[in-house]
Structures are given as structure tokens and as C-alpha cells.
Amino acid sequence: MSGTLLIKNGHIIDPANGIDTVADLWINDGRIAGIGSFEGEQPDQLVDATGKVVCPGLIDMHVHLREPGQEWKEDIESGSRAAVAGGVTSMCCMPNTGPHIDHAGIALQIVARARQVNLCNVHPIGAVTKNLDGKELTEMRELSRAGCVAFSDDGLPIWHAGVMRKALEYSASFGFMVIQHAEEKALTKGGAVNEGWISTQLGVEGMPAAGEDSMIARDIMLTKLADARYHVAHISTAGAVELVRQARKQGLKVTTEAAPHHFALTEDEVLGYNSDAKMSPPLRTEADRLAVVEGLRDGTIEVIATDHAPHHEDDKRCGLSCAAFGIVGLETMLPVSLELVRDGVLSMSDMIAKMTCNPARLLGLDSGTLSTGADADVTIFDADATWMLDRNKLVSKGKNTPWHGKQMTGRVTHTIKAGRVVFSDGVVHE
Secondary structure, eight states: OOSEEEEEEEEEEEGGGTEEEEEEEEEETTEEEEESOOTTOOOSEEEEOTTSEEEEOEEEEEEOOOTTTOTTTOOHHHHHHHHHHTTEEEEEEOSOSSSOSOSHHHHHHHHHHHHHHOSSEEEEOBOSBGGGSSSSBOOHHHHHHTTOOSEEOTTSOOOOHHHHHHHHHHHHHHTOEEEEOOOOHHHHTTOOEETTHHHHHHTOOEEOHHHHHHHHHHHHHHHHHHTOEEEESSOOOHHHHHHHHHHHHTTOOEEEEEOHHHHHOOGGGGTTTOGGGOOSSOOOOHHHHHHHHHHHHHTSSOEEOOOBOOOOHHHHSSOTTTSOOOOOOTTTHHHHHHHHHHTTSSOHHHHHHTTTHHHHHHHTOSOSOOOTTSBOOEEEEEEEEEEEOOGGGOSSSOOOOTTTTOEEEEEEEEEEETTEEEEETTEEOO
16 A cells, blocks of 8 residues: 555554554555654554554464365455454464365465455465375475465374474474474364363263373474474463473473463353353363463463364354364454453563564564564554454354353454555454
């Protein structure tokens, strides 16, 4: 977009540059022009951000867009619309599509489609193994050249230790990051919820915390052997958080992310056979939730990511045991995460860093900052605005959320992509 945009009198928070001040933000020809007053300059467009937070556009590094193959659940266009409605200007889509993102042609197709939609940056995550079967490595270098920014078999674990070792060793030679859906299927197969009193009470198979912990423990040993970059997706147990904490203390290149549902909700949400609270890994105990919160507080967990997993209503309204895993999260990430600020767990700057410059650094993205000359991807939100979440008003095709009917605090007012206002006043602007 050509022209000048002035975001006036906002509380600018840019963790990448240590900025936390009330000031004006100037955008010119799609790039950040600077912070402060420009004598005599008259903007072509003005956004009054008085009383609101102005920060880099949010980055969600764990999203399922379902395209290609399951477009009735979500597609790149609807996912991009949901993203900007939630203040997200860059997102990374997981490879469990149909066909999978296990060869360059699919990655190129996704990148091209996202550019055509032109609402949000979409970066593919390439598959680690062909057909996500955990047996034969993909051509990671070719996938990287096609736009893939990391590699994962999410939502399946890389179950074979020998294959995982080879993946880590190969990725280490190029600096790629391997993202693991940490689940030992021999322990979790058939499970629908966390194993414990709740699963017993409901009479459904459970997924023990040991299924996550044991896989991470194995992978940390392999990461040390390969001197590789290893990232745990959607961490959910106290044991897993401690394993990552100790690995980082040893200087290993181990990182992790937490999804808002794992630091805000517990397994109690599935009582009454609530399939909208069914996800993998499952919601855990209060002790696990508090451990995830502490991991966010002390920096063990560097990133907040949604694991946005939209499903058709039919996939969720079929009984708890057979319902699909996953919830939508793009439009709820910010208000749920703001609870960490209100509870004194994180400063506003720390929370924003976990959704901007931290994932950008891990993935090598040229975003997540308001530095002069950077692409003008900006999110503006009212941290105190309250609203009731109605699943039927979500922009995503997926309506599967455990927050339906609950009051949320914090709302995005504007999302700006490359200097263009793509969301404002509750409306997505094509």
C-alpha cells in the first residue's frame, strides 16, 4: 500500500527493540517509518490508538489450515481471515493436510495461495517423513527452498528413534528446527482425555502424562547426540516442562511453546462429555497447568502458539471417544493470553514477545518487530475491552471452542498487514 498511515497516541510495545512508551507510529509505503512526531508531516490515513496497545503483528507458529484436502473444515482464505481478526499477521501451517506438505510442490502451492488471498503471511511447516509415517525422511532441503521454515510430523509423533536421530542430524547440518508432537503412541493409543480421575469418572480411555514425558526425554538425548535444534509443540505436563528446563540449563538447543488452552484450562472442561474441550495433548490437571504457567513465567517456554485445529461440527458431535481432537484458537489467543498479564505472571511486553519476536527468532522470520524499515505488520488491541464469545460469530469455519458463551477480556481493534488495514471494527477488509 502506498501512502502514509499514522497510528496516533498508542501505547507502543516492541519487545524486540525494548520499546514501551506512549507515542505515534508512522508507516510509509507499507514499512515502518519511525516512532515519534514528524514535523509538518500529514498522513493519508489516521488511526487513533489512544488507550490501546500497539505492537508488532502477532505470529502464530502452530496452525492447521486444512488446505489442501479438508477445505470444508478450513482453508487458507478462511484461516487468514480468522488470523487477522485475532491480530495475527504471520502464521505457520502444519503438514498434516491431504496431500501432506512432504514435497516442494505442495509447499509452493500454499505459499502462492496465501499471496493470492493477501491477508496474512503463511509459512508452511514441512513434513519430517514422507506421508507422515515416521519411516523415510523427506527432502528437507528442497522443502526449505520452497518456503518451509521448520519441520514436523504434527499431529503425529516421529515415533522411531533411529528416524528421529537421522532427522535431527540432517537438520543440524542446515540449521533447520525439528518440531515434535511428543506422544508415545504405545501409551496413549485409544485415549481421548488425560488419564486420571476424570477419565475414570467418564469411563473413557485416558492418555497418561508419561506418554508425553517419555517421548521428550528420548528426544532430548537424541538432540544432545546430534547437536541439533529441537522444539516441543504444545507442551502440557509438569514433567515435560521440567525436562525442557533442565535441557536448556545444559545448553542444549531445546525450545518449546504452550497453547493458551493448556495454561488456561484443565481436564475438568471435559466433564459432561464436552468434546469441544478434547484436544491432543489433552487438557491436564491443575498441577500441570500451573507448571506450564511457571514455565512461561521463568522463560522455559518462549512461545505462545494456538494449535488452531478447526473441525466440522459433525466431527465433534459424535461422542467424546470418537470426536476429533482439537479446538480453534486464532481468535482467542490474545484475550486468553492477557490473563497471564492480569494475573501478574508476565508483563505485557513479555507476553507480546512470546507471540512476536520470540517465534520470529526461532523460525528465522523477518517479522515480529517495529524497527524502522521493517514491513508494517501491526496489531492494535484494547486490553480492557470485554465481550462474550459466540461460536457462531467466529470468522473461522471451525466453531469448536471451549470458550463459547464465556466472557473474554481484551480485543483486537485493528490489524495492519504491510501498511494496509486488513481488520478494523470487527470487519475483515479484503
